Amino acid sequence: MLARNTSAFQHITPIAPADDHREVNEKILSSMTATWLWRMKQLEKGIVEVRCRQTLLEIEDFYSEQEGENQFELLEMKGEDAKYDDYRVLINLVE
Numbered sequence: 001m002l003a004r005n006t007s008a009f010q011h012i013t014p015i016a017p018a019d020d021h022r023e024v025n026e027k028i029l030s031s032m033t034a035t036w037l038w039r040m041k042q043l044e045k046g047i048v049e050v051r052c053r054q055t056l057l058e059i060e061d062f063y064s065e066q067e068g069e070n071q072f073e074l075l076e077m078k079g080e081d082a083k084y085d086d087y088r089v090l091i092n093l094v095e
Helices: 021-044 053-064 086-090
Strands: none
């Protein structure tokens, strides 16, 4: 079992016992909120993307042309398909 610390599971070897769990959770929540707001803006504009090797260059070009912060840095996939790709799950390619 993997856990950040031993607060919930006392008899494990924690993977990050020195990290402040509140700070880590705030960082995760902040990232999730920023991603959600970003995706909602895309949906308001009618933009839906399918990220995979075949669309990588097109998506890179699209985000490099956007003004403001570098949106491409927010993307999980840098050069290959995401490990847990929601689209592949939806079309039943992930077991």
